[in-house]
Structure formats: C-alpha cells, structure tokens
Amino acid sequence: MNNRIVLHIDMNAFFASIEQKTNPALRGRPVIVCGNPETRTVVSAASYEAKPFGIKAGMSIGEARRLCPQAIFVIGNLAKYVDTSRQIFNILRRFSAKTEIFSIDEAFLDISDTCSSYAGALQTGQAIKKAIAVEMGLTCSVGIGPNKLIAKLASDMKKPDGLILVPPEQVSTTLENLPIKDLCGVGRQMEKHLHALGIYTCGDLGCYPASMLRQHFGIVGEVLHNMGLGLDSAPVHYSDDEPPVKSMGHTHTLARDTADVDEIRRNIFSLSEQVAVRLRKDNYCGRTVCLILRYSDFFTFSRHLTVDYFLDSGYDIYQQAWKIFTRLDWQGRAVRLIGISVSNLVHKTRQLYLLEEFTGTQSVDRVMDRINEKYGEFRLIRAAMMKSERKLVQPILARGLWAKTFTKGGL
DNA sequence: TCTGGGGTCCTAGGACCC
DNA sequence: TCTGGGGTCCTAGGACCC
Numbered sequence: 001m002n003n004r005i006v007l008h009i010d011m012n013a014f015f016a017s018i019e020q021k022t023n024p025a026l027r028g029r030p031v032i033v034c035g036n037p038e039t040r041t042v043v044s045a046a047s048y049e050a051k052p053f054g055i056k057a058g059m060s061i062g063e064a065r066r067l068c069p070q071a072i073f074v075i076g077n078l079a080k081y082v083d084t085s086r087q088i089f090n091i092l093r094r095f096s097a098k099t100e101i102f103s104i105d106e107a108f109l110d111i112s113d114t115c116s117s118y119a120g121a122l123q124t125g126q127a128i129k130k131a132i133a134v135e136m137g138l139t140c141s142v143g144i145g146p147n148k149l150i151a152k153l154a155s156d157m158k159k160p161d162g163l164i165l166v167p168p169e170q171v172s173t174t175l176e177n178l179p180i181k182d183l184c185g186v187g188r189q190m191e192k193h194l195h196a197l198g199i200y201t202c203g204d205l206g207c208y209p210a211s212m213l214r215q216h217f218g219i220v221g222e223v224l225h226n227m228g229l230g231l232d233s234a235p236v237h238y239s240d241d242e243p244p245v246k247s248m249g250h251t252h253t254l255a256r257d258t259a260d261v262d263e264i265r266r267n268i269f270s271l272s273e274q275v276a277v278r279l280r281k282d283n284y285c286g287r288t289v290c291l292i293l294r295y296s297d298f299f300t301f302s303r304h305l306t307v308d309y310f311l312d313s314g315y316d317i318y319q320q321a322w323k324i325f326t327r328l329d330w331q332g333r334a335v336r337l338i339g340i341s342v343s344n345l346v347h348k349t350r351q352l353y354l355l356e357e358f359t360g361t362q363s364v365d366r367v368m369d370r371i372n373e374k375y376g377e378f379r380l381i382r383a384a385m386m387k388s389e390r391k392l393v394q395p396i397l398a399r400g401l402w403a404k405t406f407t408k409g410g411l
Numbered sequence: 412t413c414t415g416g417g418g419t420c421c422t423a424g425g426a427c428c429c
Numbered sequence: 430t431c432t433g434g435g436g437t438c439c440t441a442g443g444a445c446c447c
Contacts, residue, residue, distance in 0.1 A: 035415065042415050057447080063412050103447045187445050220421085243419090251416060288439085298414080304440055337415085 005121045006236060007109040008143040008151035009092060009128060012160035014105035015045035018084055019074050021137045030055075030071040037061055037073060040253045044076050048160055081105075084136065091131050095124055098238045108148050110236035118144065118167050125163050146171070149232035152184055171230035175202035183227050193217075194224075202228050248284065249292075249341020250274045257296040257334040264335055268321050271340040273314035280369055283348045285310035289320035292339030293328075300337070303328065306344065313365050317342060 011017070015033040020026045030050035035041030043064050046055040053068035064071065085104050092099045098110035109128075115121050125142040132140055141162035143154025150171055154164040166174050178201055181191045197216070199205050205228030213221030226232065237243065250271050258264065268291070279285060287306050294300040303324045311317050321340055 040413090040415075042412095044415085058412090058415080060412060060414055063414085106447075185445070189444060218422085246419070249417075253415060300442095302441070306439060339416090341418090 004110065004112045004146055005115055005118065006145055006148050006151040007096075007111060007121065007125060007128070008102075008145075008148065008155040009107045009109065009140050010143070010152075010155040010159075011088065011105035011138060011140045013045055013047050013051070014085075014138075015076055015081055016047035016050070016074075017138050018081060020047060022080075026072060026074070030068050032064055032068070032071045032073050033076045034061055034064075034073055036075055039255055084138075088132060088136060088138075091135060092128065094131070095128055098236050100236045100238055101242075108151065108236045110238075118165055122163070122165055125165075129161070129163060147230075147232040148234055148236065149184070149227060150174075150230055153178070153182060156182065172203075172206075175206065175228070175230050178202045180205055185223070185227070202230075204228070206230075244347065245282070245284065245345060247286075247290075247341050247343035247345065248275055248278055248282075249290065249339060251292060251337055251339030253294075253337045254335065257336045259332050259334045264325070264338065265322065267338045268325065268340065269314070269318045271338060272318035272321055275340050275342055276312055276314035276317055276365065277369065279312045279342060279345075280365065284345045285312035285348060286342035286346070287311065287344040288342065289317055289324070290339075290341045290343065291321045291324040292337070292341070293335055294337035296334040296336050298336070302339075304343075310346065311342065315365075 016031045031047040033045040043059045055064050096109040096111045100108040121144045139161040141155045141159050143151045144165040145151040145154050146168045150166050154166045157164045180186050210225040213225050290302050290304045292302045305320050305324050
C-alpha cells in the first residue's frame with residue numbers, strides 16, 4: 001500500500017455539459033438538467049453558466065427558477081449519460097486497468113504500477129484530460145494523491161478543467177484549514193457532531209485524540225481520525241472485483257399527495273412491476289421486499305418482509321408489499337412518495353434457472369418481458385396497474401395476453 | 412429550499428437456536 | 430428451570446454518497 005499514486009477523475013457539470021455538447025444552442029447559456037417539470041422534481045445538474053446564480057443539485061425547480069429566471073430547463077436523458085459515461089470509462093482503462101467506477105461521472109485510477117513518480121502522474125493526468133476533451137468534447141477535473149481520499153479532495157480543488165497534485169509531503173498543509181464537510185463521508189449530521197466537539201477543519205480532526213473519537217463514534221471514529229491525517233488504505237476496486245448488487249428498487253413522488261387507497265395500491269403494483277423487470281433483466285431475484293412511504297408532512301419510513309423463496313415477479317413482489325401495507329397503522333394519511341425495493345439478492349446462475357420451477361405468474365412475466373422489449377417499455381401491463389381496467393388496455397398488442405394475465409395473475 | 416431517485420453501510424434490538 | 434452466552438437472521442431506521 002506504500003507509495004501509491006491514485007488519480008480521481010471527476011467530470012465537470014456532467015449532465016449539463018453533455019446537453020450543451022449535443023445541442024449547440026445551449027452552449028454558453030445557463031442550463032439546468034432536471035426531471036419532468038410537470039412532476040415534483042429537483043435540479044439534477046447545472047451548467048457552469050448557471051452555478052454563479054446559486055443553482056445546486058437537489059434544489060427545487062421553483063427555487064432554481066426564482067434564482068435564475070433566464071435558465072434553460074432540460075429534461076435529463078439518463079440513457080444518454082450512461083452511454084457517455086461508458087465511453088469515458090473505456091478511455092480511462094487505456095491509462096490503467098486498475099480503474100474503479102465510483103459513480104456515473106467519477107472514477108479512481110491506481111497508476112502505481114505504471115508510473116514511478118508524481119511528475120509522471122501529472123503527465124498521465126494531462127493526457128487523460130486531453131483524450132476526454134478530444135474524443136468526447138467534455139472537460140474533467142483530475143486530482144492526484146497518495147490515496148483515494150487525497151485524490152478526491154484534490155480533484156475538488158479546481159473546477160472546471162482542473163489538474164491538482166497533492167504529493168505526500170503536502171498532505172498535512174493541504175488538510176490543515178480544509179473544512180471537515182469537504183471530506184467524503186462527513187455529511188450534515190456528522191459535521192454538526194464534530195462542530196460540537198470543537199472540530200472544524202481536517203487539521204482539527206487529525207489533532208483530536210483517536211481514543212476520544214472512538215468513544216464518540218465507535219468504529220467510525222477510527223476512520224475519522226485517519227481522514228484527519230490524510231490516511232486512507234482503501235484499495236482502488238477495479239472491474240474484476242466489483243462488489244455485487246445488494247438491492248434494487250424504485251421510488252416515486254406522486255404528482256399530488258393522495259389518501260386514495262386504490263391509487264396507492266396501483267402505484268405499489270406499478271413500482272413492483274418496474275423493479276421486477278429490472279431484476280429479471282439483470283438475472284437477479286431476492287427474498288426481502290421493502291415498502292417505503294413518505295407522508296405529506298415528510299415523515300418517511302420503511303417496512304421489510306422476508307419470505308423463504310426468491311422473487312422476481314412483479315405480482316409476487318406486489319403481493320408482499322401489499323401485505324406490508326395492509327399491516328400498517330396507516331390511518332388514511334396522505335401519501336407523498338411510495339417506494340419498493342427488493343434485497344437479499346442472488347444472481348441467477350444457469351443451474352438455478354434449470355432448477356427453477358416456473359409458476360404461472362413467472363411464465364407470463366417472461367412473455368410480457370419479450371413483448372415489452374420488442375414494442376417498448378410497459379406497452380403491455382397488468383390490469384391491476386390500471387385505473388379503469390378495460391379502456392386503457394393497449395389495443396392489439398394486449399389482446400389475448402391481457403386476458404391471460406388477468407386470470408393467471410388472479411387479479 | 413414546499414424539498415427526486417438510485418444506491419450503500421452501519422447500528423441496535425428482538426427472535427430463535429444450540 | 431427462577432439459567433448464560435454466542436451466533437445468526439430479520440427488521441427498522443439513520444446517515445451518507447452522487
């Protein structure tokens with residue numbers, strides 16, 4: 001672990017930059033990427049022309065519009081961003097096989113094997129920036145350091161289009177006056193707790209006795225102490241040892257809060273179907289179903305239910321989720337958000353497939369998957385997802401199968 | 412700030428078994 | 430059994446990340 005050289009690549013205003021690249025009319029103008037403004041949505045990304053107005057990710061659309069009335073709002077296209085992201089990661093892998101995909105627009109590279117000096121690392125950083133600019137027409141910030149913690153802090157120091165090196169001998173001076181909230185892992189709550197102890201900067205954190213931090217925060221205290229000293233032994237996890245998926249889920253904020261039990265039920269069903277489609281597409285099934293609810297006063301909670309068999313059918317997931325809902329002391333409160341997730345996942349091997357005995361609902365699911373793959377997502381849906389059964393059925397496509405799902409699904 | 416959606420990890424308590 | 434302790438699983442919820 002000694003003498004490592006780690007790079008952190010962080011794309012600049014990723015979603016907004018992609019939109020500006022593909023649509024020249026947006027260049028040089030304040031662009032805000034968000035969800036469908038007709039739903040209750042927030043800012044996903046802001047271009048560098050919009051940031052000076054105070055636009056930040058997570059901000060409500062109303063607030064963003066108030067701060068920057070001239071902004072251009074663009075509905076995000078996740079598929080396009082994922083595709084661009086893949087191309088960028090392919091470029092990065094040319095520079096090091098030890099590339100860890102950290103998020104859609106961030107990656108770590110361990111170049112210790114191929115690069116013996118920090119001067120060489122700077123050249124590599126420069127070459128990466130050039131390749132991404134020439135091949136993708138996008139800019140990024142690159143941070144270089146002796147570990148992931150320092151590399152990530154370094155990439156944050158100059159945006160956009162930065163290249164910052166923090167060699168080991170400069171770590172302590174760099175951290176000295178850096179606010180603790182800049183550390184990855186220190187959020188609002190932790191910041192509050194640390195402030196209460198008189199810890200404001202990473203320098204303060206490093207000086208604070210480790211035993212006291214352990215006393216206050218348990219195992220986390222140990223990690224915090226190391227962070228304060230700029231120490232981080234976490235390896236760069238490259239593709240060969242990518243961690244397995246632990247859960248898959250969807251949440252949805254309703255257009256309007258509702259206390260209509262049938263509307264809630266339909267949404268639970270619809271979300272269950274969406275999760276199931278993804279599970280089957282990636283060959284996963286799971287044993288634990290989680291229902292998440294947020295009431296209109298923002299009180300949010302979740303309830304889990306584990307069964308002793310594996311689920312990947314929307315109807316089966318829905319049944320468990322509905323069981324959870326009916327057991328709640330709901331009292332007719334208005335619901336703002338509904339979520340369904342499935343955990344305790346296993347990846348289906350071929351063997352498991354052969355052993356699996358398909359139930360009626362499972363075989364119907366597979367036929368539905370094939371039709372939806374061919375004609376578009378959710379062209380064919382179960383009757384239970386609909387408001388008024390018959391009139392919304394997709395014509396022709398659904399004929400016959402709808403009747404089948406209706407009877408087999410028992411709905 | 413009328414506040415999205417996708418995740419992960421950690422903790423703590425209770426049930427259950429040996 | 431008026432019982433101790435360890436291990437594992439399940440559940441709920443908090444905090445954090447992008």
